[in-house]
Amino acid sequence: MFASVRRLFNNTIFRLSMIAASLFAFSSLVVLGYIYVATVSVEIINIDNRLKQELDEIEAMYLEKGGDYTNKQIIHRMRPGQGTMYVYVHNNDFTSNIAFKPQLDGEPERGRPFQFVYNATNDTNPNAQAQIHRARARARFMGRTGYILVARDVELIMTTAERVTRALLISIAIALSLGLISGIYVSRRFARRVDAFNKLATDIRAGDLKRRAPRDHSGDELDDLAGHLNEMLDHIDRLMQAMRYAGDSIAHDLRSPLTRLQTRLEGASAAVKDKASRTVLLEASDDASQLLRTFEAVLRIARLETGERREMLVALDPRALLEDIAELYGPSCEEAGHVFRLEIEGKHQLRADRGLLSQAVSNLVENAIKYTPKGGGIILSLRKVKSGRTEISVTDTGPGIPAGDRGRVKERFVRLEESRTAPGSGLGLALVDAVADLHRAQLELSDGNPSEEHPLVGLRAALIFPKFKRS
């Protein structure tokens, strides 16, 4: 939960949409403030000013004509429909058209406008529901014992203002939550699309050149980017195909004459009666085959290195594969005077190509047979190594490979001095390495297990596969 929230905040689009929502909320508040000032405050100030004016008039009247006259005038002003409310207290007179005696709490001294609430119910109907209204008032002392209060009902203004405020606050809240929701939605969508690009890049790097970025044809930036990426990938694919085509053509063009050469030598050797000449021709023919095989192995490795065949890997049990190899090579090992053993521990599953993996393992076994002196021991083993990974290894009791040369021997055409005399093209381990790479496996070379019986260092060649994942 926490992690997913953090991921959300790491998302550019989410952050941008949150900033946008906050800006919107802030500007809404500014607008709200302006509306409040432009309507309510201005109106109230007008009312306050009018109230002051009226108080001034009444005060002037009082000072000029005295309390009784003023009282009469006020009663006169209290005609219905005027909207102004009065409270007049003078000596023992009390004149008012509000059903409320305001607590003045020193307001007359301060002369400031103030607000109070009163019951605006019409007097003539005593059963009517009380209507509590707000009013704006100013008061002023008249002589020592009296005062005059004028007030106006501001209920309508205030409720309108309140309604507008509430509506605006709610709309800000809605806008913020919509902003949050759409921010999450848009950012998820964006993250998904970016993830699609990342996955694409990973797949392409892994050799899956047929993958393309998904497009929605909306014409937005991401869609444009996808379009450009796809065009770029198409271009790369075309180049790769052109290269492959060139390779295939060279293979075709070169192999045909070489095949003819070989066929001619073969035919000639059959036709020649002289034994010495025939031997020479047969040897020449064998050399031609060797040349062609080397050429083929190079092409094969080159093809493997493109990683194209990775999509053809299937789930298989390596046990059966190794049993087949053991069955094929066991007799050869015995023939060469070696003790051959197949050791299988545990259950395994790999994503592999049977043919390629068989070839890789058989290359390792053939190397072991080739380099181990007569009377040695060869062990083909299948077991689990750390973190549930499967390891296929071939251990021999031959001379081994010095630690410093172990990286080098995986390269093409690299043959160590010691093995120069043995037949071979120096492509065996390179092919194993390319097959391992295709399976995302590691080819690890290390010392074998020298013993009293087999004092040579020995070589242990291990293919370590990634943990099997159900697809």
Next chain:
Amino acid sequence: MRILVVEDDEIAAEYVRKGLMEAGHVVDLAHDGELGLEMAKAADYDALVLDRMLPKRDGLSLLRALREDGDATPVLILSALGEVDQKVEGLRAGGDDYLAKPYSFTELLARVEAIGRRSDPTAAVTKLKAGDLEMDLLARTVRRAGQNILLQPREFRLLECLMRHTGKVVTRTMLLEKVWDYHFDPQTNVIDVHISRLRAKIDKDFDLPILHTVRGAGYRLQV
């Protein structure tokens, strides 16, 4: 057998023709895909040798057209593209066997004779016979001169493959493909070792050897 060779390389085609004729076959040549298809449709061949890369119409397209037409003539596909997936592609298009260039002529001859109409190695037989050697495919037993011979399962399949092509050369590569389902060339004499073990069982105690080695080619079961 009457064989049609469709190959654009005229020198290679001529060599194949000469070789096949020397082996006793009647051979026609076509140098492009269109002509090849016409000729294959016009006459009744026992086998077709088909190059994949051809002018006018490529080999696989020719093969598909032929198969869509209901023509089941056995086809050996030749190609410089030796990868296993391309092999699969070729077999899926209706090819009966696939041979990658470079091939030796003996390999080609062995394979053409193996797929040719007059020898149908996939026919639903239950018993195979070569002289006094008998194989019961259902009971999985082998007898020679009435004497039971015990074989390992793989030796049984090896012998079965040889017996299905009695009298013809079977190459090491063919054996590796058909018996072990491996499509690569081992650098060692691994097949020879298996053959010599098989030979020890079926030939050693008998007067007449029937499993012969053909130098530079492979093996042949010959009575």
